[in-house]
Amino acid sequence: MKVACKLAFVAAIFLLAAGCATSGPKFTEISSTMDALPSDTGRIYIYRSAVVGMAIQPEVRLNGEVVGRAVPMGFFYLDEKPGNYELETTTEVTRKLSLTLEQGQKRYVRLNISLGFLVGHVYPELVDDDVAQREIKDCRYLGR
Amino acid sequence: MKALKHLLTAISLLALLNSCAFDVINVKQVPTQLEVVQPPRNSFSLQREVRLSLPAGYSRLLKKGTKWDFIGTTSYGDVYRTNDQILTVEASNIHEAYIVVSSGMLVGFYLPVERSFSPIEPQGLPMKEIIDN
Numbered sequence: 001m002k003v004a005c006k007l008a009f010v011a012a013i014f015l016l017a018a019g020c021a022t023s024g025p026k027f028t029e030i031s032s033t034m035d036a037l038p039s040d041t042g043r044i045y046i047y048r049s050a051v052v053g054m055a056i057q058p059e060v061r062l063n064g065e066v067v068g069r070a071v072p073m074g075f076f077y078l079d080e081k082p083g084n085y086e087l088e089t090t091t092e093v094t095r096k097l098s099l100t101l102e103q104g105q106k107r108y109v110r111l112n113i114s115l116g117f118l119v120g121h122v123y124p125e126l127v128d129d130d131v132a133q134r135e136i137k138d139c140r141y142l143g144r
Numbered sequence: 145m146k147a148l149k150h151l152l153t154a155i156s157l158l159a160l161l162n163s164c165a166f167d168v169i170n171v172k173q174v175p176t177q178l179e180v181v182q183p184p185r186n187s188f189s190l191q192r193e194v195r196l197s198l199p200a201g202y203s204r205l206l207k208k209g210t211k212w213d214f215i216g217t218t219s220y221g222d223v224y225r226t227n228d229q230i231l232t233v234e235a236s237n238i239h240e241a242y243i244v245v246s247s248g249m250l251v252g253f254y255l256p257v258e259r260s261f262s263p264i265e266p267q268g269l270p271m272k273e274i275i276d277n
Contacts, residue, residue, distance in 0.1 A: 084256070084257040085257070086257070093168075093236075095236065095237060095238075096237040096238070097232075097237065097238045097239075097240075098238070098239045098240055098255070098257035098258060099240045099257065100240055100256050100257060123238070125232070125238055126230045126232055126238065126240060127230060128229055128230045
């Protein structure tokens with residue numbers, strides 16, 4: 001009976017985890033078919049490569065406007081005019097990243113998670129292209 | 145009654161901790177104006193890596209061999225940026241940053257979005273000037 005209970009518990013955990021799993025095609029599966037970058041814009045890729053804190057999925061804002069959600073193992077991208085931008089996420093605190101974007105430029109922002117008091121904190125970080133291109137490979141496209 | 149008191153104490157404590165535990169620590173910065181000057185200064189590359197300690201306790205590494213291009217000058221020094229690595233300064237929030245160099249010393253950062261200067265303890269830079277032909 002005890003073993004059956006344990007098995008049921010493990011199965012329930014798996015089902016729960018499966019329910020939370022990110023859907024959508026992997027970056028590597030769609031990178032060749034992604035929209036070409038419009039000539040007067042730059043592109044910001046936003047991704048979260050860690051599964052820690054799966055339940056914490058705050059909105060991501062660009063210059064105050066909601067542009068997506070911080071979904072574990074997920075990514076999305078934004079084509080924006082050249083200029084100055086501020087990306088932010090809010091859980092029990094707001095964390096911000098300020099960055100510039102130039103015409104034709106591609107920037108990569110990783111959404112990290114750190115310990116919080118009641119809820120983990122999600123904070124955006126600008127990442128070197130070569131590091132980001134390795135990390136984003138297995139992330140799944142969340143759409144726009 | 146006792147249980148209610150305990151509950152109220154716990155809630156008050158949580159509220160207190162929650163309000164003070166995550167005070168925002170700001171990157172120290174002062175507004176500054178970036179001026180484009182002609183002719184521009186030469187670019188340089190770093191002959192070895194340089195580790196920088198940021199005032200808020202974070203550190204940053206300027207990689208060996210990175211090329212730094214002059215983009216303008218401020219009253220604090222000349223501003224250089226690189227396409228070879230990401231450079232940011234960090235406290236509670238993160239800001240993209242360029243380096244500010246004065247008399248061969250790195251004296252701080254120029255934050256292009258905030259248009260401000262963020263000082264650090266001056267540090268020597270192993271610069272190798274790149275002469276354009």
